[in-house]
Amino acid sequence: xxxxxxxxxxxCALGGAIVTIASxxxxxxxxxxxxxxxxxxxxxxxxxxxxxxxxxxxxxxxPTSNVVEKDIVFGGEERLEEQITxxxxxxxxxxxxxxxxxxxxxxxxxxxxxxxxxxxxKYPVLAANTPGFLGNGFKGYEVVLSALAAEFIEPKAxxxxxxxxxxxxxxxxxxxxxxxxxxxxxxxxxLGIKANTFFGDxxxxxxxxxxxxxxxxxxFSEKYGIDTAKVFEEKHNIPYVTIDLPIGETRTDAFxxxxxxxxxxxPAIVEALIAEEKQYYYSYIERFLDIYGDIDLQRYAIVSxxxxxxxxxxxxxxxxxxxxxxxxxxNDVEDEFSQKKYExxxxxxxxxxxPKVVFEQHAGQLLNHIRQNWKPNNNDKYxxxxxxxxxxxxxxxxxxxxxxxxxxxxxxxxxxxxxxxxRGYTGYRGGLTLTEDLISVLVSNR
Numbered sequence: 001x002x003x004x005x006x007x008x009x010x011x012c013a014l015g016g017a018i019v020t021i022a023s024x025x026x027x028x029x030x031x032x033x034x035x036x037x038x039x040x041x042x043x044x045x046x047x048x049x050x051x052x053x054x055x056x057x058x059x060x061x062x063p064t065s066n067v068v069e070k071d072i073v074f075g076g077e078e079r080l081e082e083q084i085t086x087x088x089x090x091x092x093x094x095x096x097x098x099x100x101x102x103x104x105x106x107x108x109x110x111x112x113x114x115x116x117x118x119x120x121x122k123y124p125v126l127a128a129n130t131p132g133f134l135g136n137g138f139k140g141y142e143v144v145l146s147a148l149a150a151e152f153i154e155p156k157a158x159x160x161x162x163x164x165x166x167x168x169x170x171x172x173x174x175x176x177x178x179x180x181x182x183x184x185x186x187x188x189x190x191l192g193i194k195a196n197t198f199f200g201d202x203x204x205x206x207x208x209x210x211x212x213x214x215x216x217x218x219x220f221s222e223k224y225g226i227d228t229a230k231v232f233e234e235k236h237n238i239p240y241v242t243i244d245l246p247i248g249e250t251r252t253d254a255f256x257x258x259x260x261x262x263x264x265x266x267p268a269i270v271e272a273l274i275a276e277e278k279q280y281y282y283s284y285i286e287r288f289l290d291i292y293g294d295i296d297l298q299r300y301a302i303v304s305x306x307x308x309x310x311x312x313x314x315x316x317x318x319x320x321x322x323x324x325x326x327x328x329x330x331n332d333v334e335d336e337f338s339q340k341k342y343e344x345x346x347x348x349x350x351x352x353x354x355p356k357v358v359f360e361q362h363a364g365q366l367l368n369h370i371r372q373n374w375k376p377n378n379n380d381k382y383x384x385x386x387x388x389x390x391x392x393x394x395x396x397x398x399x400x401x402x403x404x405x406x407x408x409x410x411x412x413x414x415x416x417x418x419x420x421x422x423r424g425y426t427g428y429r430g431g432l433t434l435t436e437d438l439i440s441v442l443v444s445n446r
Contacts, residue, residue, distance in 0.1 A: 005361050006362040006363065006364045006365070007362065007363035007364040007396050008136075008361075008363070009306060009331050009332070009363055009394060009396065009412070009414065010136040010138065010173060010306075010332070010413070011041050011044050011045070011136070011137045012041070012132030012133070012134075012135075012136065012137065012140070013130045013131065013132055013133075013134040013135050013136065013137065013139040013140035013143065014033065014037060014041055014099060014100070014101050014102075014130045014131065014132050014140055015041035015042070015044060015045065015137050016130075016136065016137030016138055016139060016141045016144075016170065016172075017029070017099040017128065017130040017140030017141070017143060018031060018038065018045075018058065018062065018099060018140070019041075019042060019045040019049075019058070019137070019140075019141075019170075019171055019172040019173075020140060020141045020144045020145065020171060020172075021097045021099065021144055022042060022054070022055050022056070022057065022058035022062075022171075023055065023171035023172070023177075023198075023199045024095065024198065024199065024203075024205070024208070025056075025094070025203050025204050025205055025208075026092075026093050026094040026095070026204070026205060027056075027093060027094065027095040027096075027097055027205065028056075028057050028063065028087060028091055028093035028095065028096045028097065029042075029057070029062055029063070029097055029099060030063045030064070030065075030080075030083060030084060030087055030096055030097065030098045030099070031062055031064040031065070031098075031099055031100075031101065032064070032065045032067070032076065032080045032083070032098055032099070032100045032101065032104050032109065032111055033064065033065070033067065033100060033101025033102070033103060033104060034066065034067050034068070034101060034103050035064070035067075035068075037064070037101045038062040038064040039059065039060050039062065039064075042054070042058040042059050042062050043059055043060070045137075045171075045172035045173075046058065046059050046172075047416065048395075048413065048414035048415065048416050049172040049173070049175050049413055049414070049415060049420070050175045050176075050415045050418060050419055050420025051416075051419045051420070052171075052172060052175075052420065056093075057091060057093065063083060063087040063091065064083070065079050065080050065082075065104075067103060067104060072103055072104075072107055075107060075109060076104050076107070076109050077109050077110060077111075077113075077114050080098065080104075080109065080111060080114050081114050081117065084096065084098065084114070084115070084118060084125060088118075088121070088122075088123055088125075093123065094123070094124075094204070094205035094206070095123070095124050095126070095152075095205045096118075096123060096124070096125045096126070097125075097127070097128070097144065097147075098111050098114070098115050098125070098126070098127035099127070099128055099130040099140070099144070100127075100128075100129055100130050100131055101130075101131060101132065102131045102132045102133055105129060105131035105133075106131075111127040111128075111129065112127045112128075112129070114127065115127035124152060124205075126148070126151055127147075128143045128144055128146075128147040129143070130143050130144070136332065137170070137172075137173050138170055138173060138223070138332070141170040141171075141224065141225075142224065142225065142226075142227045145167065145198070145225075145228040146227055146228045146231045148208065149211075149231040149232050149235065150231050150235055152208075152209060153208065153209055153210070153211045153212050153236070154209055154210060154212050155212045155235065155236050155237075156210070156212040156213040158213070159213055159214065159215045159237075160194065160213045160214065160215060161215050161263070162192050162193045162194060162215070162263065163193070163194045163195075163196065163213055163214045163215055164188065164193055164194070164196065164214055164215065164216045164217065164218050164259075164263075165195075165196045165211055165214040165216070165217040165218070165232060165238065166184065166185075166195050166196065166197050166198070166200075166217075166218055166220070167217055167218070167219045167220070167221075167224075167225030167228055167229055167240075168218075168219040168220035168221035168224050168225035168242075168245075168308065169181055169199075169220050169221075169225075169245075169308075170224060171199050172413070173306070173413050174308065174309075174413070175411070175412070175413055175415045175420050176411075176420060176423055176424045176425055177199060178199065178200070178201070178422060178424070179420075179422050179423045179424020179425070179430070180424040180425060180426040181195075181197050181199060181200045181424075181426075182200060182201060182422070182424055183424045183425075183426035183427040183429060183430045184220075184246070184426050184427065185197060185200055186427065187246075187252070187256065187273070187277070187427050188259070190273050190276075191256070191259070191260065191263075191269065191273060192265075196208075196211045198211075212232075212236040212238070214232070214236075215238065215263065216238065216239060216240065216241065216262055216263060217229045217232050217233070217238050217239070217240035217241070218241060218243060218259065219240055219241070219242045219243070220242075220243060220244070220245050220308065221242065221245075221307070221308045222242045222341070222342070223307050223308070223332070223333070223338070224308065226240075226242070241258065241259075241262055243255055243258055244311055244312050244315075244345070245308055245309065245312040245426060246312070246426055246427060246430075247312040247313065247315070247316045247425050247426060247430060247431060247434065248315070248316040248319075248320040248321075248430070248431030248434065249278065249281060249319075249320050249428060250316070250320055250350075251312050251315055251316065252277070252426075252427050253274060256270050256274055257270060277427070277428040278428065281428040281429070281431065281432060284432050285435070288435070288439060291439070292439075297439065297442055298323055298324070299323050299324070299388050299389055299390040299407070299442075300323070300326045300386055300387070300388065300389040300390070301314060301318065301323040301324060301325050301326055301355075301389075301390055301392070302326055302327045302328075302329075302370065302389060302390070302391045302392070302393075302406065303317070303328045303355075303391075303392050304328075304329040304331065304363065304366050304391070304392075304393035304394070304397050304412075305329075305330070305331065305392070305393060305394070305411065305412035306330070306332045306412055306413070307330050307342060309411065309412045310328050310329075310330045311328075311342070311345045311346065313392055313411065314328050314346070314349070315348070315349060316431060316434065317390075317392070318349050318350075318351035318353075318355075319349060319351060320431060321435065321438070323390065324351070324353050325349065325351055325353055325354065326355055326356070326373070326374075326386065326389070327355055327356050327370060327373050328346070328355045328356070328358070329358045329360050329366055329369055329393075330342065330358070330360070331360060331361055331363060332361070333359050334359070334361070339359050342357075342359075343357050356373045358373075363394070363396045363397065364396075366393070366397055366400050367400045367403060367404070370386070370400070370404060374386045386404065386406075387405060387406075388406075388407070389404060389406035389407070390406055390407045390408070390409070390438065390441075390442075391404075391406045391407070391408045391409075392408075392409050392411050392438075393408075393410065393411070393412060394410055394411075394412045394413060394414050394415060395410045395414055395415050395416045395417050396414065397410070398410070398417065407441050407442055409437055409438055409441050411425070411434075
């Protein structure tokens with residue numbers, strides 16, 4: 001009997017590919033798959049990512065070959081060519097990108113070959129193999145951006161010394177991706193660094209074509225974006241560095257120091273920016289210290305998230321907000337080597353209390369891990385309860401928070417019980433936004 005993931009926190013690779021293309025400026029995903037794949041998968045991210053919406057051309061507007069039984073028996077390449085031709089004719093885009101579902105991959109349709117038939121056309125047409133069985137949504141994100149880096153972005157012999165490419169922040173899967181990118185971009189700009197973002201405000205396909213001019217690629221993940229960064233390194237001679245998502249003071253300090261060192265920026269310039277940002281940051285933090293102290297808003301902290309968010313969030317809660325880190329459940333790290341490597345991150349916490357770290361794909365198992373990690377009340381007279389507690393996770397954890405009497409804030413995908421527009425948690429100012437969201441939960445019923 002095969003295994004399954006209970007309450008998964010990502011779609012399949014095709015879903016990640018669709019949402020990635022749809023988040024590129026005026027890029028059109030063309031889905032070569034059976035009926036329903038395009039609408040259901042893009043709809044998942046459009047709804048469960050804080051209601052990000054369809055954008056320029058996704059959701060029910062997504063072009064699809066909608067292959068049927070005849071195409072599976074005799075091959076669907078002719079049907080795909082027809083779909084590409086009519087999509088270009090009907091939909092005004094700057095880039096057309098074919099991605100595939102499981103069915104056409106099983107029968108061996110050559111989608112890359114079909115896309116190449118349009119190479120002399122007016123508009124660029126790319127293709128990538130993204131069957132659902134390839135992996136989760138992050139894998140689809142990687143495959144799409146790697147194809148862009150390899151086939152579309154032009155090599156540049158001369159590099160811009162203060163220009164960087166940003167990877168590792170996946171649209172939709174990171175519910176706050178636009179706000180997070182903007183927060184990073186703002187800090188880099190203050191250091192005189194231009195950030196190529198793929199998905200940030202003001203991007204165009206023409207700008208993306210010239211991303212080969214970067215001097216460095218910054219990957220805000222140790223798991224996702226690495227394959228694409230390696231393509232940039234091999235084809236465009238752009239080195240890369242990995243770093244944790246900078247949420248709040250501690251992680252942003254580390255981010256700015258590391259990037260300053262990598263790009264040869266004078267330490268005094270970096271320190272001046274840090275001092276400027278902290279002055280602003282603490283001018284607001286001190287305003288809520290009265291209520292924090294008066295009604296004792298310190299909490300036991302539990303985090304359930306993917307590897308991009310888990311450590312940055314608990315670092316913020318423990319080292320910046322002063323909460324007691326109790327349990328961290330990471331939902332997307334499977335192999336033992338990666339687990340041990342990730343677990344070492346928590347040694348960086350300055351908090352005397354270190355959290356229990358658990359790797360668990362099944363989101364529905366969180367309650368069991370909480371019970372295993374905290375001694376149950378066996379009618380003890382002086383029972384030390386896991387209270388007051390605060391759970392930061394996805395909307396899937398709302399019922400668990402209710403069962404243990406914890407306050408709750410959904411931050412990681414899927415998020416269906418709050419709407420997200422331009423909010424972001426990166427940088428010092430992002431830390432203020434997260435603080436505001438957390439404390440608002442605690443005082444909302446007063």
